[in-house]
Amino acid sequence: MSKNNLRNSLLFLVIIAAASLCGCSSLSKGQLESVAKFAETCDSFSAYPSLIFYELNKLRAESSIWYASSMTIPENRISELSKIYQAKKEGEKIAKGTDLSMNILSRYARALKSLAHNNRIEDPGREIRSTGRAIDTLITTFNSLKITKPITSGIVSTAAKIVAYGAELNASRVRAEALRALIPEGDTLVNQLCKAMESILKEEEVKSLIIHEQNMIKSNYLSYVRIAGSNIDEDRRFIELTERGDALNKLRTGTITSIGSLRRAHNKMALQIEEGISLPDLLADIDEFRTEVEKLYKTTKRWHKKL
Numbered sequence: 001m002s003k004n005n006l007r008n009s010l011l012f013l014v015i016i017a018a019a020s021l022c023g024c025s026s027l028s029k030g031q032l033e034s035v036a037k038f039a040e041t042c043d044s045f046s047a048y049p050s051l052i053f054y055e056l057n058k059l060r061a062e063s064s065i066w067y068a069s070s071m072t073i074p075e076n077r078i079s080e081l082s083k084i085y086q087a088k089k090e091g092e093k094i095a096k097g098t099d100l101s102m103n104i105l106s107r108y109a110r111a112l113k114s115l116a117h118n119n120r121i122e123d124p125g126r127e128i129r130s131t132g133r134a135i136d137t138l139i140t141t142f143n144s145l146k147i148t149k150p151i152t153s154g155i156v157s158t159a160a161k162i163v164a165y166g167a168e169l170n171a172s173r174v175r176a177e178a179l180r181a182l183i184p185e186g187d188t189l190v191n192q193l194c195k196a197m198e199s200i201l202k203e204e205e206v207k208s209l210i211i212h213e214q215n216m217i218k219s220n221y222l223s224y225v226r227i228a229g230s231n232i233d234e235d236r237r238f239i240e241l242t243e244r245g246d247a248l249n250k251l252r253t254g255t256i257t258s259i260g261s262l263r264r265a266h267n268k269m270a271l272q273i274e275e276g277i278s279l280p281d282l283l284a285d286i287d288e289f290r291t292e293v294e295k296l297y298k299t300t301k302r303w304h305k306k307l
Contacts, residue, residue, distance in 0.1 A: 027176040030279050031272065035116040035179060038265055038286050042109035045262065045293045046102035048255050049197055051300070053095035055248055056213060061088045063217045063241055066224035066234075093145065094200065100142040101193050104151075107134045108186055115175045115182065128178070132158070135189075148196040151189070158185040180273055187270040194263040201256050210252060214245040250299045258296060261289040 027035075061084050068080040111131040135153060143150040158181055200206065221238045228234075265285040272282045 027179060027273075028279075030283075032116045032176075034269065034272070034279065034282055034286060035112050035183075037283075038269060038289070039109040039112040039116070041265075041286065041290045041293055042105055042262070045258055045289075045296070046106045046109075048251065048258070048293075048296045048300075049102055049201070050095050050098035052201070052248065052252055052255060053091065053098060055244065055251075056210060057088050057091040057095065059213050059217065059241060059245060059248065060084075060091065063213070063220040065220075067220040070223040070227040072227065094147055097142060097145045097147045098197065098200065100138055100145070101151075101196055104135055104138045104142065105190070105193055107131050107138065108189065111182065112179070112186075115179050117175075148199050151192045151196060153185075153189045153192075158182055183266075183270050183273050187266055190266045191263060194259050197259050198256060201252055201259075206252070210245075210249050214242075214249070217241050217245055247299055251296065254292065254296050254299055258289065258292040261285070261292045265289040 064084045064087075065081070068077055068084065071077040071080060108131070111128055114128065139151050139153055217238070221234070224234070265282075265288070268277070268282045268285045271277045272279065
C-alpha cells in the first residue's frame with residue numbers, strides 16, 4: 001500500500017472514530033441540568049389533572065347535601081343522600097384514571113432525574129429496572145379503565161437495555177448514553193399521555209359538568225335556605241364553594257395549556273439529544289412549562305389545602 005493510500009485510510013478511520021465518540025459523548029452540564037429541571041417540573045405538575053375531578057366530585061357532593069337537607073320527608077332525604085354517595089363513587093373513576101396517567105409520568109421523570117444526577121447513584125440499574133416494570137403495570141391498569149384510547153410503550157425494552165449497562169451506569173458517560181436511549185422512546189410515551197389527558201379535559205361533557213356544578217351550588221343552597229332559613233356559617237360555606245367552582249374552571253383551562261407545554265418541552269428535549277438543536281431554545285420551552293405549572297398553583301393555593 002502506498003504512503004498516500006495508508007495516510008488516507010488512517011484519516012478515514014480517525015474520522016469514523018471521532019464521529020462515534022461524538023455520538024456517545026457525555027451530555028454537557030447544561031443538557032443534564034435541563035433534563036433534571038424538566039423532571040422536577042413534571043413532579044409538580046402531576047398533582048393537577050386528577051385534582052380537577054376530585055374537586056368536581058367534592059363540590060357536587062357538598063352542594064347536593066344542601067338539597068338533601070331541604071327535604072322534609074325522612075325517606076326522601078335518605079334516598080337523596082344515597083344517590084349522592086353513589087354519584088361520588090362513580091365520579092372517582094376518571095379521577096383514578098388521571099392519577100394513573102400522572103403516576104406513569106412521575107415514574108418516567110424519576111428515571112430521568114436518576115440518570116441526570118451529577119453524583120454517583122447507588123445501584124441505578126435497579127431503579128431503572130423498577131421504573132420500567134412500574135410503568136408497564138401502570139399502563140396496563142390505565143388501559144383497563146377504558147377512559148381513553150389505549151397507551152403503548154417501549155419503555156420496558158428500553159429500560160432492559162439500560163439495565164444491561166450494569167455497574168457502568170455510575171459513569172457519567174454511560175448515563176449520558178442511557179439518556180440518549182431513554183428520552184426518544186419517552187417522547188412517544190409522553191405524547192400519548194398528553195393526548196389522553198387532552199381527550200378527557202377538552203371534552204365538552206367535562207366543561208359542561210363544571211358549569212353545571214357551578215350553577216347547582218346556587219340552586220342547591222337556595223333550596224336549603226328556603227327550608228332552613230338564614231345561617232351565617234352556611235353563607236360562608238356558599239361563598240367558599242362558589243370560589244372553588246370558579247377556580248375549578250380556571251384549573252381545567254390552565255391544565256390543558258400546561259399539557260401542551262409539557263409535550264413541547266419534552267419533544268424539544270428529545271430533539272436536543274438526537275439532533276443537537278439550540279440548548280437555549282430547549283430551556284425556553286422548559287421555562288414555559290414551569291411557568292404554566294406555577295400558574296396552576298396560584299389558581300388553587302387558596303383552597304388546595306382543604307381538598
